[in-house]
Amino acid sequence: MPESDAVIDLLGALAYGELSAFDHLADDAALAPTLVGRTQMSALAAEEFAHYEVLAAQLTALGAEPEAAMAPFVAALETYHSLTKPSTWLESVVKAYVGYGLAADFYREVATFVDDETGALIKDVLSDAARAEFAVREVEAAIGEQPAIAGRLALWGRRLVGEAISQTQHVLADRDSLMLLLVQGTGDLAGVAALITRITDRHGERMTALGLDS
């Protein structure tokens, strides 16, 4: 299989990830208790859409139809979102930071296995500095007022990881090109295990930044 199949798959998965993130963040913005929170969550959504546009343009430049490239990943991503639908504003904030962070770490790892142009593009569209600040501020303030909330949000963080891993496995089991890219890129299964450890460690750091157990 040519490498470009894996690149199209990778960009397609990431593009749909951004499009669905846009959609769900825009929804979640409605949970905000203040207009300030709502506009910040909406800004994250709009940013995801801008990323989607960059990725769709690159797919088109590579001769792929963005919709066709995204189609194989719609079910897994929508399943992830439906299983991790926030029921409170804080859950949505933690998801925006922790869930997105997990996905971004995964794509950043995989970006090192593809050609430089694709790798640079992927790293470019994944940046979560602004959302870290926003999430930490919201969650810290809430825990300050109501310390008991920390336990529930820690559980929520674990659920986000669990569902993300589960859907990633479904996608990899389905898409040989991506599975091969991952195994060949990391070298072997021990390499895959090391990658998972790195991603899990960074997830732990994000939870710690929020003042939550991971």
Next chain:
Amino acid sequence: MPESDAVIDLLGALAYGELSAFDHLADDAALAPTLVGRTQMSALAAEEFAHYEVLAAQLTALGAEPEAAMAPFVAALETYHSLTKPSTWLESVVKAYVGYGLAADFYREVATFVDDETGALIKDVLSDAARAEFAVREVEAAIGEQPAIAGRLALWGRRLVGEAISQTQHVLADRDSLMLLLVQGTGDLAGVAALITRITDRHGERMTALGLDS
């Protein structure tokens, strides 16, 4: 009352209009029968958010808190949206074009009554060329397949105007600064009537472009 009160009100109303349009268009994107339609509607939503950001920045530059400036207009705009919640994809497309076009025409008229900087900013954030093309294509294709739909969409267009006028009247009755701006800007009540006629005419042109009776 200083002119700047009216300017803050105007920018606040428009900013919340963009923010709520973002929110509702992002929701409506989920009604799309295809990923192509969904991304186009999402693109409109993201564009509204970009406009919101420009308006919020200008409010801040004028020394106003964007959230405080928007607050007086939240109820009227949310009422408009809840009374015109699309139940089909085509209703959402017509609303995105016709409803937005109506609002844009109104703001463009009022933009001529304020200082040049504010006026230019308002005209800048209101541009509906892309959405016209998109709406006309979607509605034409649907009517081609199912001519009976035209009657229902024409009624929908009338409902959009009716609710928009009704909510605008509520806002004007509530905000002396805007009412004065409108009456002084048009010269007198006959001027207001002429403005309404111009807006209604342009609404008719948009409905005609969609192949619908107005």
